[in-house]
Amino acid sequence: MALSQELARGTVMPIVLALLNEQPMYGYELVKTVNDRTNGVLQFKEGTLYPLLHKMQSQRLIKAQWETAEDTGKQRKYYHITSKGEKLLTESKTQWQQLSEAVNVLLALG
Amino acid sequence: MSKTTDFIERITEKLKHDRELRLDISHELQTHLDEAVEEYQASDYSDDDAIEAAIKDMGDAEELTDDLWQANKSRMKLRAWCWIVARMTLMPICLAMILAFILSGLATLGLMKGQSEDAFSQGHSSIQAWVENAVLKQMSDQQRLIVMGDMNARTLAERWKPLCDAYPDEPLYQLNYIRALCLYGSKRPQGWDDQFLKALKRGRKLDPDNGIYDVLEVSMFLPKFEYEDTHYAGLEYYERCGKNLIVRYPLRIKENCDLQMIGNVVKSLEKATDHSEISIHHVDIVAKRLSQLPDPKTMREYFFRVSLAVGTSQMTGGLRNLNLMICAGAVEQARQGNVDEALRWLDVMERCAQKMTAGSQALMEMLTMISLHQSIGLNRAYVYEIAGNSVKRDEMLASLKQQRHLVETLWMNPIRSGACNDKRQAGYFMNLLSQNLSGYTIDYTPFRMSEYVMYDRAMVLLAMILLLAMACICSVFAIGRMAMTKDASRKPVLMWIGWRGLFRLLLMCILCPLGCFSILSATPLLGRHLGLDNNRINWLVYFPLIVGMLLLLWAQGAEALRQRACSLGMSVPDRRSRWWYLWYFLTAFLPFVILWLSIDLTLLSGAWRVSNATMAAYWLCLIITFVFWWYFVIAVEIAWMQGIDKRFTAARKQMWVGLIMSGLIFSLFFYLADKSNSMAYQEHLPLMLISALLLGFLVSLLRLGKVQSKTHLFSTSMLRSMSMLLCVAAIVLGGSAGMVLGLLESHYTNQAMVISSILIDREIPYSNASILKKMFSEGQLPADQTSSDQ
Numbered sequence: 081m082a083l084s085q086e087l088a089r090g091t092v093m094p095i096v097l098a099l100l101n102e103q104p105m106y107g108y109e110l111v112k113t114v115n116d117r118t119n120g121v122l123q124f125k126e127g128t129l130y131p132l133l134h135k136m137q138s139q140r141l142i143k144a145q146w147e148t149a150e151d152t153g154k155q156r157k158y159y160h161i162t163s164k165g166e167k168l169l170t171e172s173k174t175q176w177q178q179l180s181e182a183v184n185v186l187l188a189l190g
Numbered sequence: 191m192s193k194t195t196d197f198i199e200r201i202t203e204k205l206k207h208d209r210e211l212r213l214d215i216s217h218e219l220q221t222h223l224d225e226a227v228e229e230y231q232a233s234d235y236s237d238d239d240a241i242e243a244a245i246k247d248m249g250d251a252e253e254l255t256d257d258l259w260q261a262n263k264s265r266m267k268l269r270a271w272c273w274i275v276a277r278m279t280l281m282p283i284c285l286a287m288i289l290a291f292i293l294s295g296l297a298t299l300g301l302m303k304g305q306s307e308d309a310f311s312q313g314h315s316s317i318q319a320w321v322e323n324a325v326l327k328q329m330s331d332q333q334r335l336i337v338m339g340d341m342n343a344r345t346l347a348e349r350w351k352p353l354c355d356a357y358p359d360e361p362l363y364q365l366n367y368i369r370a371l372c373l374y375g376s377k378r379p380q381g382w383d384d385q386f387l388k389a390l391k392r393g394r395k396l397d398p399d400n401g402i403y404d405v406l407e408v409s410m411f412l413p414k415f416e417y418e419d420t421h422y423a424g425l426e427y428y429e430r431c432g433k434n435l436i437v438r439y440p441l442r443i444k445e446n447c448d449l450q451m452i453g454n455v456v457k458s459l460e461k462a463t464d465h466s467e468i469s470i471h472h473v474d475i476v477a478k479r480l481s482q483l484p485d486p487k488t489m490r491e492y493f494f495r496v497s498l499a500v501g502t503s504q505m506t507g508g509l510r511n512l513n514l515m516i517c518a519g520a521v522e523q524a525r526q527g528n529v530d531e532a533l534r535w536l537d538v539m540e541r542c543a544q545k546m547t548a549g550s551q552a553l554m555e556m557l558t559m560i561s562l563h564q565s566i567g568l569n570r571a572y573v574y575e576i577a578g579n580s581v582k583r584d585e586m587l588a589s590l591k592q593q594r595h596l597v598e599t600l601w602m603n604p605i606r607s608g609a610c611n612d613k614r615q616a617g618y619f620m621n622l623l624s625q626n627l628s629g630y631t632i633d634y635t636p637f638r639m640s641e642y643v644m645y646d647r648a649m650v651l652l653a654m655i656l657l658l659a660m661a662c663i664c665s666v667f668a669i670g671r672m673a674m675t676k677d678a679s680r681k682p683v684l685m686w687i688g689w690r691g692l693f694r695l696l697l698m699c700i701l702c703p704l705g706c707f708s709i710l711s712a713t714p715l716l717g718r719h720l721g722l723d724n725n726r727i728n729w730l731v732y733f734p735l736i737v738g739m740l741l742l743l744w745a746q747g748a749e750a751l752r753q754r755a756c757s758l759g760m761s762v763p764d765r766r767s768r769w770w771y772l773w774y775f776l777t778a779f780l781p782f783v784i785l786w787l788s789i790d791l792t793l794l795s796g797a798w799r800v801s802n803a804t805m806a807a808y809w810l811c812l813i814i815t816f817v818f819w820w821y822f823v824i825a826v827e828i829a830w831m832q833g834i835d836k837r838f839t840a841a842r843k844q845m846w847v848g849l850i851m852s853g854l855i856f857s858l859f860f861y862l863a864d865k866s867n868s869m870a871y872q873e874h875l876p877l878m879l880i881s882a883l884l885l886g887f888l889v890s891l892l893r894l895g896k897v898q899s900k901t902h903l904f905s906t907s908m909l910r911s912m913s914m915l916l917c918v919a920a921i922v923l924g925g926s927a928g929m930v931l932g933l934l935e936s937h938y939t940n941q942a943m944v945i946s947s948i949l950i951d952r953e954i955p956y957s958n959a960s961i962l963k964k965m966f967s968e969g970q971l972p973a974d975q976t977s978s979d980q
Contacts, residue, residue, distance in 0.1 A: 107218060108225045126226075127249030130219065131257030138261065157218045 092132060093141075094172035095122070097165050100142060106156040107133065133159060141165035193241050194223045201251050204259045204266075211262060223248070336479050337499055346370040347385075354389070361396035362471055362478045368393055368406055369470065401465030402549075405542065408455040408512060449526075452519035456535050459516075463541045469549030509546070513539060513562045517569040524573040532573045540566050564590060 099105060099113055111124045136142045142159045149156055161169070198216050205212040223244050230240035248254060259266060326334055326341075334341065335356065339349035347370040354367035368389045374382060394403045462468055476499045483495060516539040523532035543562040567590045574583035 106221075108222045125249045126222070126247045127254040128257065130215070130222075131254070131261040134215075134258065134261035138264070154221065155217075156221055157214075 091122070091176075092124070092128075093136065094169060094176065096129075096132065096136065097141065097161060097169040097172065100159055100161040101166060101169055104145075104158040104160045106158050110159075136165070139164075141168055193245065194220065194227070197245050197248070197251065198223075201255045201258065204255055205262065211265070215258065219248075333483055336482050337495060346373050358392070359396065360478070361393060361400075362475045364389060364393040364396060365400075365402065365471060366475050368403070372406055399466045400471075401462035401468040401545070402470060404458050404462035404465070405468060405509075405512070405546070408458045449519060449522060452515060452535070455512075456516065456519075456538050459538050459542045463538070463545055467549050468542065468545040470546075471549075509562065513543075513565055517565060521569055521572060521576075524576040529573060529577040533570065536566050536570050536573070564593065 095114060096110060099110060105113065107126075107129055111126050111129060114122055114124050133142065133144075137144055137159075140162055142161055142165050144157050144159050146155055147158045148154070198219050201219070202212045202216055205215065223241075226244035226247060227237075227240045230243050231237065235243060326338065329337065335353055340352045341349075343349035343351075347367065350363075350367045350370045354363050357363045368386070371382065371386050371389060390403050390407055397403075476496075479499050480495060516535055520532040520535040520539075523529075523535065540563065543566065547560075567586055571583045571586040571590070574580075574586060
């Protein structure tokens with residue numbers, strides 16, 4: 081079951097940061113990883129990913145670099161997380177934790 | 191066009207103002223779509239279906255276009271505004287620039303016109319002639335006669351005869367004419383003797399207290415002697431480099447050594463020394479001519495008049511030859527055993543030179559007298575040697591050596607290196623020299639200083655020729671390109687480089703003339719003579735300009751390469767590591783740094799100049815440096831352009847570090863050059879810098895052509911870059927013409943102000959002299975241009 085668009089929107093940026101925190105990735109890889117790991121619950125609309133990446137780049141949360149993949153020899157634009165991005169990721173995680181707990185409590189009441 | 195390309199084109203349409211960003215996003219989306227298509231194909235989709243599916247996954251194209259625009263909004267908005275402003279302003283600016291370029295070319299043609307050998311040999315460049323003609327046109331015939339004499343005359347004597355005849359009771363004009371007659375040298379026309387004697391008689395009668403007529407009278411005999419080895423004439427008596435005393439072979443008259451005739455000359459000189467003064471009245475003649483002109487309407491007009499009047503006045507003529515004759519005669523007397531008579535002759539010549547020094551009014555006269563003193567001294571030493579008096583000989587040579595050293599260390603060396611621009615320092619030197627030359631009264635005035643800058647205008651002429659040649663090449667090139675371009679009717683001006691290239695070009699047009707002129711100002715024949723100082727503070731301004739120029743040239747070249755490579759979808763397999771780039775850098779700079787430090791150490795240790803071999807090595811190193819520099823820049827640019835490896839980003843960063851490093855090194859270099867008064871650096875470096883830069887650029891492009899093995903890339907990159915360089919060079923040089931003219935005018939003004947100060951001191955009645963005096967007293971003119979150095 082895919083998550084509603086509205087709910088997913090607010091989570092995209094922390095997810096991208098979290099993935100890039102593991103390792104630098106290129107755009108297509110990001111899309112694939114999210115889809116694979118969430119079994120399709122979270123689905124990035126591929127077109128929306130790139131504007132987001134550019135926005136995050138202009139906010140200096142991530143940085144991009146053209147690199148050659150060692151296995152295929154293809155040139156790809158890899159995104160790396162910056163220290164600012166890491167900081168935001170930590171904050172987002174804490175906030176998500178708090179939000180999640182609060183929502184769980186409220187939903188349990190219902 | 192494939193479907194994916196079409197799709198990418200559509201969604202990046204709004205980013206067209208930022209070509210770099212658009213290319214980057216296009217490239218990224220293309221790789222994304224390619225991978226998606228491959229995956230669909232692996233899932234048994236047909237080619238078309240796979241492409242359709244991959245595009246569909248990207249979402250709505252319009253939404254994506256807007257999102258991409260929004261994500262880069264801040265950057266794109268600025269670019270869009272720049273784009274609009276550029277569209278509105280660049281075309282008029284470009285047209286104005288072309289118009290200015292044409293005008294500059296026409297001005298150059300005008301300057302070239304009417305250039306004669308005579309004008310050149312007299313130190314008048316065509317620019318001067320151009321300015322002078324403009325001023326002279328405004329004068330009446332009578333006024334022109336006073337200022338310039340007969341302008342159509344072939345010789346100086348013919349030039350000044352009409353003025354002499356027009357004012358037969360004016361002693362200064364008679365003297366002026368006599369001096370002009372003396373300048374015929376050995377090529378005297380028929381009837382010269384009669385003319386000369388008649389003029390002398392008239393001059394003596396009008397100015398009986400001046401012994402100059404007796405001195406000039408004996409110059410009649412001068413062409414009748416020939417000497418062996420006149421080149422040295424006893425003036426170069428020791429080598430500059432080795433500082434070893436080398437006495438040249440003394441003068442010897444080849445034949446017809448008529449000692450009786452020389453004795454008569456000596457008698458005439460003795461008669462001259464009995465007068466109260468021996469003076470050529472250099473400044474007085476100028477002042478007299480100026481005082482006869484009506485009041486000028488503007489100060490500028492006045493300055494030009496002064497400058498013209500000085501430019502046409504003549505220096506001392508025939509005195510060195512006279513000295514040769516007396517010295518050679520004295521040596522011959524000594525050889526025949528008449529040592530006392532020989533010494534007496536030299537004494538007479540010495541007294542005469544002393545009196546003339548006291549009456550001299552110009553630097554060149556004074557320097558001539560000092561060289562006469564040296565010559566007489568050397569011959570005196572030789573006479574002592576013939577007489578077997580080695581003690582007196584050695585005393586004399588030691589004294590001469592000391593004086594020569596003084597001249598070189600305090601005068602020749604500083605003035606050549608530009609350190610003697612401060613007129614007070616020159617005054618100090620003159621006074622010091624005066625103390626060391628007993629019997630010589632040296633009356634230093636700033637006028638003498640200004641006079642020094644009247645010579646060696648050849649570089650200006652050369653620059654003008656270069657300018658014209660460049661203009662022609664570029665015009666032909668532009669026309670050719672225009673003819674070959676299909677859409678020439680749409681954008682005839684911008685077809686080579688596009689709007690962005692043009693924008694950079696315009697920026698270069700502002701920076702480069704400034705930079706070029708700052709470089710020109712450091713050359714001894716042009717800049718310094720135009721009154722520009724070459725000091726540390728100026729270099730603080732020059733250096734960023736030069737660096738700015740280098741960066742802009744680099745940007746132009748890199749942009750040309752990038753555009754072409756992108757349009758060709760080029761892939762350059764340059765796998766060199768950053769250590770290679772570091773190696774290039776070190777290879778280029780280390781030998782250069784070592785060499786120039788060694789040169790500096792040599793110069794700082796007190797040597798007057800470095801050897802030719804060292805200088806050649808220095809030039810070579812400089813060329814290598816810039817060749818490698820450009821190679822380095824271009825190689826890194828290519829690597830960056832492809833964005834294949836982060837190593838290249840590091841290399842690019844290194845390049846910046848390199849630039850800063852070179853900046854620091856150059857700063858140190860200029861500091862040391864300034865400190866050591868090094869003529870070698872200041873004269874050669876700037877010119878070499880530019881030529882090496884261009885050469886390096888060319889070599890880099892050739893190298894690039896080999897790397898690519900794509901002839902069209904090579905040729906187009908080459909053409910684009912070189913055409914831009916040529917265009918820039920032409921515009922820069924075109925612009926420089928105007929600047930040179932402007933500075934020439936200010937040079938005239940400066941020189942005239944200095945001369946005016948002399949006129950004021952002498953209380954010459956001339957209306958504008960009083961205006962200037964008032965300006966001096968109110969402190970509106972620089973204090974060091976007054977005659978306070980005495």
